[in-house]
Amino acid sequence: MTSQxxxxxxxxxxxxxxxxxxxxxxxxxxxxxxxxLAGGYPGAELFDRDGLLxxxxxxxxxxxxxxxxxxxxxxxxxxxxxxxxLLASRGMRCTPxxxxxxxxxxxxxxxxxxxxxxxxxxxxxxxxxxxxxxxALRVAGAEILTVGIDGSGIDVDELAELLEGRRRRTQxxxxxxxxxxxxxxxxxxxxxxxxRLRLLELAVAHRLLVLEDDxxxxxxxxxxxxxxxxxxxxxxxxxxxxxxHFGSFSKVxxxxxxxxxxxxxxxxRAACTIARQLIxxxxxxxxxxxxxxxxxxxxxxxxxxLIRDGYRVKAEAMRSALESVxxxxxxxxxxxxxxxxxxxxxxxxxxxxxxxxxxxxxxxFVPGDIYYADRPDAATMRLSFSQPxxxxxREGVARMGRALDRLDAGERKxxxxx
Ligand code: PMP
Numbered sequence: 001m002t003s004q005x006x007x008x009x010x011x012x013x014x015x016x017x018x019x020x021x022x023x024x025x026x027x028x029x030x031x032x033x034x035x036x037l038a039g040g041y042p043g044a045e046l047f048d049r050d051g052l053l054x055x056x057x058x059x060x061x062x063x064x065x066x067x068x069x070x071x072x073x074x075x076x077x078x079x080x081x082x083x084x085x086l087l088a089s090r091g092m093r094c095t096p097x098x099x100x101x102x103x104x105x106x107x108x109x110x111x112x113x114x115x116x117x118x119x120x121x122x123x124x125x126x127x128x129x130x131x132x133x134x135x136a137l138r139v140a141g142a143e144i145l146t147v148g149i150d151g152s153g154i155d156v157d158e159l160a161e162l163l164e165g166r167r168r169r170t171q172x173x174x175x176x177x178x179x180x181x182x183x184x185x186x187x188x189x190x191x192x193x194x195x196r197l198r199l200l201e202l203a204v205a206h207r208l209l210v211l212e213d214d215x216x217x218x219x220x221x222x223x224x225x226x227x228x229x230x231x232x233x234x235x236x237x238x239x240x241x242x243x244x245h246f247g248s249f250s251k252v253x254x255x256x257x258x259x260x261x262x263x264x265x266x267x268x269r270a271a272c273t274i275a276r277q278l279i280x281x282x283x284x285x286x287x288x289x290x291x292x293x294x295x296x297x298x299x300x301x302x303x304x305x306l307i308r309d310g311y312r313v314k315a316e317a318m319r320s321a322l323e324s325v326x327x328x329x330x331x332x333x334x335x336x337x338x339x340x341x342x343x344x345x346x347x348x349x350x351x352x353x354x355x356x357x358x359x360x361x362x363x364x365f366v367p368g369d370i371y372y373a374d375r376p377d378a379a380t381m382r383l384s385f386s387q388p389x390x391x392x393x394r395e396g397v398a399r400m401g402r403a404l405d406r407l408d409a410g411e412r413k414x415x416x417x418x
Pocket of ligand 1: 040101104105106107130132180184185213215247249250255258259260270
């Protein structure tokens, strides 16, 4: 007698959400002989292994109990103080009791969404936006609205119309907007100062929480910095209470540390601290101590220019390779920092059709449609220049060129992620 397979009672949202396509494409691209322009992975040659080893060794010698014992859910005081000092050096003012250390900024969105978004609550995201919070909002059962962006960030007129329209029609008002104002993922776009101020004014007028995600802000390799929304909120009456700022050490030190932080109004931080007590009790003490020391001793500040220079060179290598190989068959926006170029096929092809052939040629990238909560543009794609070497970038783009030639010649292949 064969028994029926057990039907595990997995919640519908987790049955339908699917695994991350970006992760799968990154893995396909990292197989021997393949190249990945897909994941937002830092360049491994830029990890400061020696600096981290020295910091981790020192803290374990000096403070073994803080490293190895259970610690507070909100994060160790030295880690929170290091975050406050780091943000102050970038022009942002906050206190340690507004800071919550998280296991990556991804956990920050997750706890904010868990604690504030009941099913049916309304959120606004950029079109296109990063998939992490998008997926967390979907799992929470949120209604997701979108607002367009261009190279200068959110279209604030469209946002004003969206908010005023819902108010006029007495529809449920959005509770939050999630934005990546500096070197957006996937767009690479940076919101200009005037739009940042208008966004904050709209937030005050419509009682809208602003979730500012800023993992890439310190990776500026061209142009002039613009204040974070959290910093600008000091000059817009009522705005400071509405901004929740998320930061991360993943892109500037290493994602394997899983250390990020959020700066939030105290009631939000208190609710999120309780969520942390339920999820994982706290971020690892030894890692927090190591990162705090690495930041406080100036090792991060000393190492950052190497990362910026590395990405400047890689971005330029990608820009010139795309121009010479794909020419006007591909329109591309290059950012002033961060890790991503965002482009669009101009010949009417879909990025997924190109991807299927590109995998065959031995290169991966991310089709842009996954970054849209609605109205996807099938011709778009995200190309990451941070992880591959300069030679890898040139070879990867050459492979994309061969794939596009095949597509232009009428060839089609099903997408095979192996
Ligand atoms: N926000 C954005 C915009 C990202 O691109 C990423 C990672 N790709 C994250 C947050 C998550 O980073 P972390 O490793 O800090 O969880």
